[in-house]
Amino acid sequence: MPTAPPDPAPKRRSRFATWRGTRPFLGGLLLTLAGVEIMLTMKVLESSLQVILKAGALGIAGYLLPAVMTLCGLLILFNPAQRIFYSIIGLLATLGSWVTSNLGGFVVGLILGLLGSTLAFGWLPDQEPRRKLLRRRRREAASAG
Numbered sequence: 546m547p548t549a550p551p552d553p554a555p556k557r558r559s560r561f562a563t564w565r566g567t568r569p570f571l572g573g574l575l576l577t578l579a580g581v582e583i584m585l586t587m588k589v590l591e592s593s594l595q596v597i598l599k600a601g602a603l604g605i606a607g608y609l610l611p612a613v614m615t616l617c618g619l620l621i622l623f624n625p626a627q628r629i630f631y632s633i634i635g636l637l638a639t640l641g642s643w644v645t646s647n648l649g650g651f652v653v654g655l656i657l658g659l660l661g662s663t664l665a666f667g668w669l670p671d672q673e674p675r676r677k678l679l680r681r682r683r684r685e686a687a688s689a690g
Contacts, residue, residue, distance in 0.1 A: 568625035569632075569668035575661030576635045579620030582651035582657065583611040583642050590647060605647040613638040614658055621665045626663050636662035 587607055617635035621628050639658030642649045649655025 557643040562608065567670070569621055570661070572592055572628075572632065572661045572665030572668060573618045574619035575618070575657050576621060576632075576639075577615050577656045577661075579639065579656075579658035579661060580611040580613070580615030580618060583614065583646045583654035584608065585676070586647050586650040606641065607647075610642045610645055611650075612652070613687045614642070616655075618661060625668075625670065626670060630647065631671065632662045632665040635665070 608663070615633055617631040620631045621635070623688065624631075635658065639649065639655060639662060642658070643655055646654070
């Protein structure tokens with residue numbers, strides 16, 4: 546009787562987990578989502594209101610800053626070696642969106658952007674994952690005591 550081929554899903558899942566562990570995944574993802582959320586709130590308000598007054602540079606900045614935030618979030622994900630530079634630029638763009646983009650996408654995008662930027666800035670590539678560190682400390686405490 547022929548055997549069924551092995552399921553490739555666990556292998557893909559482990560490859561993704563390995564890839565995710567080598568970069569500030571959550572920080573980049575939150576910063577990307579913040580930029581998209583702010584951009585969507587700008588488009589929704591523009592399409593729902595009949596008359597919108599935009600002052601030249603602020604109108605452009607309202608779309609430029611969320612685009613910069615999205616780009617920085619993606620660059621953090623795909624080029625983690627430069628994460629500090631991208632997180633600082635993302636943080637500045639997030640703070641600028643408070644003024645230019647409907648209070649930073651009605652504060653949701655602002656909070657997501659701040660969290661994502663700070664998580665990416667604080668990520669250390671050589672640090673042991675927390676779960677492994679906690680397990681090792683528990684084992685050491687159990688064997689010592």
